[in-house]
Amino acid sequence: MITMLLRVLGHECAGPVRRTVALMAATAIAEGLSYALLVPVLRALFGSEPGDAWPWLLGFGAAVAGFAALRYVADRSGFRAGTTLLHGMYYRLGDHLARLPIGWYRPGRIGEVSVLVSQGVLQAMSVIAHLLAPYISASVTPLVIVAVMLTFNWQLGLAALIAVPVVAVIQARTGRATTATDTERVARERAATGRVIEYLQAQPVLRAGGRTAERFELLDDSLADLQQASRRATFAALPGVLGLAVTVQAAFTSLLALGAYLAVGGDLGAAELLAVLVLAARCADPLLSLAELGGSLRAARAELVRLDEVLRTEPLPEPPEPRQPAGHGVEFDAVTFRHGDRTVADGVSLSVPDGQRLAVVGPSGAGKSTLLQLLARFYDVDAGAVRVGGVDVREMVAADLMARIAIVFQDVYLFDGTIEDNVRLGRPDATEAEVRDAAAAARLDEVVERLPGGWSAHVGEGGTLLSGGERQRVAIARALLKDAPIVLLDEVTSALDPVSEAAVHAGIERLMAGRTVVMVAHRMRTVRRADQVAFLDGGRIVEQGSHDELLRLGGRYAGYWDLTQVVQY
Numbered sequence: 001m002i003t004m005l006l007r008v009l010g011h012e013c014a015g016p017v018r019r020t021v022a023l024m025a026a027t028a029i030a031e032g033l034s035y036a037l038l039v040p041v042l043r044a045l046f047g048s049e050p051g052d053a054w055p056w057l058l059g060f061g062a063a064v065a066g067f068a069a070l071r072y073v074a075d076r077s078g079f080r081a082g083t084t085l086l087h088g089m090y091y092r093l094g095d096h097l098a099r100l101p102i103g104w105y106r107p108g109r110i111g112e113v114s115v116l117v118s119q120g121v122l123q124a125m126s127v128i129a130h131l132l133a134p135y136i137s138a139s140v141t142p143l144v145i146v147a148v149m150l151t152f153n154w155q156l157g158l159a160a161l162i163a164v165p166v167v168a169v170i171q172a173r174t175g176r177a178t179t180a181t182d183t184e185r186v187a188r189e190r191a192a193t194g195r196v197i198e199y200l201q202a203q204p205v206l207r208a209g210g211r212t213a214e215r216f217e218l219l220d221d222s223l224a225d226l227q228q229a230s231r232r233a234t235f236a237a238l239p240g241v242l243g244l245a246v247t248v249q250a251a252f253t254s255l256l257a258l259g260a261y262l263a264v265g266g267d268l269g270a271a272e273l274l275a276v277l278v279l280a281a282r283c284a285d286p287l288l289s290l291a292e293l294g295g296s297l298r299a300a301r302a303e304l305v306r307l308d309e310v311l312r313t314e315p316l317p318e319p320p321e322p323r324q325p326a327g328h329g330v331e332f333d334a335v336t337f338r339h340g341d342r343t344v345a346d347g348v349s350l351s352v353p354d355g356q357r358l359a360v361v362g363p364s365g366a367g368k369s370t371l372l373q374l375l376a377r378f379y380d381v382d383a384g385a386v387r388v389g390g391v392d393v394r395e396m397v398a399a400d401l402m403a404r405i406a407i408v409f410q411d412v413y414l415f416d417g418t419i420e421d422n423v424r425l426g427r428p429d430a431t432e433a434e435v436r437d438a439a440a441a442a443r444l445d446e447v448v449e450r451l452p453g454g455w456s457a458h459v460g461e462g463g464t465l466l467s468g469g470e471r472q473r474v475a476i477a478r479a480l481l482k483d484a485p486i487v488l489l490d491e492v493t494s495a496l497d498p499v500s501e502a503a504v505h506a507g508i509e510r511l512m513a514g515r516t517v518v519m520v521a522h523r524m525r526t527v528r529r530a531d532q533v534a535f536l537d538g539g540r541i542v543e544q545g546s547h548d549e550l551l552r553l554g555g556r557y558a559g560y561w562d563l564t565q566v567v568q569y
Ligand SMILES: Nc1ncnc2c1ncn2[C@@H]1O[C@H](COP(=O)(O)OP(=O)(O)OP(=O)(O)O)[C@@H](O)[C@H]1O
Pocket: 103, 339, 340, 344, 362, 363, 364, 365, 366, 367, 368, 369, 370, 371, 520
């Protein structure tokens, strides 16, 4: 458990964790020893000279005070380590998630990662802050008490010692028996969370389909699976809980019977018998709590395993000797890329000289957006190379590559801040004047004027308080502010009405001016102004040339062009 904890936290945390565990172990030993002093105290109290008990009582008081002080220090250390590590864990996980390839973020991950971040990290960190101290105390203190019993009466000590391996075996067996069911329960919990998120996100579709009060089978099934998995996990843990209760009870009864037998035979005084019973009773509670603590620790372990899996997922490799591109032309050199079994880019070769514009056109699913994603290194190619300024993107530091690229997608995500906050994401250290200039160039100032709060108006989560066209203008302003030499545009105006499109167009023209541009476009107005056009189908380039050349060719592009004229205008 500790090894797993250290692997997840990073070995730089080993010091505080080991110190805390050592403190907790010392506290548990001190607790056991302080109870041990009850034996001479009771002996003296029930002996011929009760006054002799005073020194022992003082010793007992000092030992309890020492134990309390140690306990305070250990608990504080555990709590501090827990909160510090929690903070560090969020950063570690956040940094790691930010470096994982975009391909890792398939739809189900949202539920998975949100559960991991909201519950998993907390539960894993509670090991050090809350669970470890009582677990160590429940395991170590009874052992110390048994050792004390052995020194004071070997028969009673031996009887108590027999319970130790039985408890250890029960704990180990329970752990083994519940591992599979716990893992299954956690997996079902994740699946159910994913389904709940899907159900909430799908509300518009479900309602539009008239399914208002009806049950959503996928969610129902998933919740039923979770219920069954939880039941199986509870039943798997039950023998361990019962076994522990019976063992502790049996050990206590045996000690009582043996103590009474020895007392009747005159081998044990009443004071000693009382002391044994007090010590045995003191062992019972922590031992019984082992079952519950074991369950909590196993649940936390399952989260640690999940965190470990995520943290072990490899980000795209960074080059050992990064190279600097010369210029900002881009090139796809015989690029092949697959999503699973499906080849999405099949030997694509294209090159866009510095400052020129390439439009990628083609039917839905042709692989157009994928080319942009490969250029921004959301994924690595399976064969061939994507180059920027003559350098393979895999030989560039990721941050350096991203600094050279501004991307505007069709679906713009805005954070629930002000418009200014959202534009500033393009370049966080920009001055206020620069932010306003970028906004004006994207014709965002018109939007701001209409909003009740102006620049300080909040845009709502995901930018829901703005229209699609308004969100696009924010994205363009962001890209303008970033002032990157390469611009990637993915169907930026496809979903806009003619008025919004005209406004967005003005911003896009500003954004494209003097930059290398790769755009995926459906609107022919944009395509026409590109220096070259590539027509893509099934991941292959079918035709390539300028707009006029391709029209003269009278092939796929010309047909596509005619069709869009009919549909759009
Ligand atoms: N993350 C993914 N996992 C698996 N397959 C994917 C993934 N992303 C895209 N694809 C598949 O790759 C193919 C190309 O997708 P891409 O988005 O590049 O096409 P597109 O030409 O941009 O289409 P559209 O014009 O409809 O946006 C599609 O068939 C799509 O289903």
